[in-house]
Amino acid sequence: xxxxxxxxxxxxxxxxxxxxxxxxxxxxxxxxxxxxxxxxxxxxxxxxxxxxxxxxxxxxxxxxxxxxxxxxxxxxxxxxxxxxxxxxxxxxxxxxxxxxxxxxxxxxxx
Numbered sequence: 001x002x003x004x005x006x007x008x009x010x011x012x013x014x015x016x017x018x019x020x021x022x023x024x025x026x027x028x029x030x031x032x033x034x035x036x037x038x039x040x041x042x043x044x045x046x047x048x049x050x051x052x053x054x055x056x057x058x059x060x061x062x063x064x065x066x067x068x069x070x071x072x073x074x075x076x077x078x079x080x081x082x083x084x085x086x087x088x089x090x091x092x093x094x095x096x097x098x099x100x101x102x103x104x105x106x107x108x109x110x
Contacts, residue, residue: 052087059084 059080065071 048091052084052091055080055084055087 059077062071062077062080066074066077071077
C-alpha cells in the first residue's frame, strides 16, 4: 500500500478563475465561475469521502485477514489502519470547521 505524496494531492485542487478587467465581463464570468466552482467543490468533497470509505474498507479487510491468520505482513494492516484513522480524523475536523463557519456566518447581523 502506498500513501500518495502531498504534491499529488495538491495537484487535484481546482485553479482559481481569472479575473476580468471589464466590469460587464467580470459579472458574466463570476456567475459561470460560481456554478463551476460549486460543482468542483461538490465533486472534490464526494471524492474525498469516497477515499475515506475506501481506506476504511481496506483496513477492515486487512483486519479480517490478520484475525484469520491469512495476512503474512502485519505491517500492511498497521499502515492501512493508521491511514484510515488519520483520514477519518481529517474528515471529521473539516466537517466540524465547516459547521462552525456556517454557524458563525448565520449569526452575523446585517
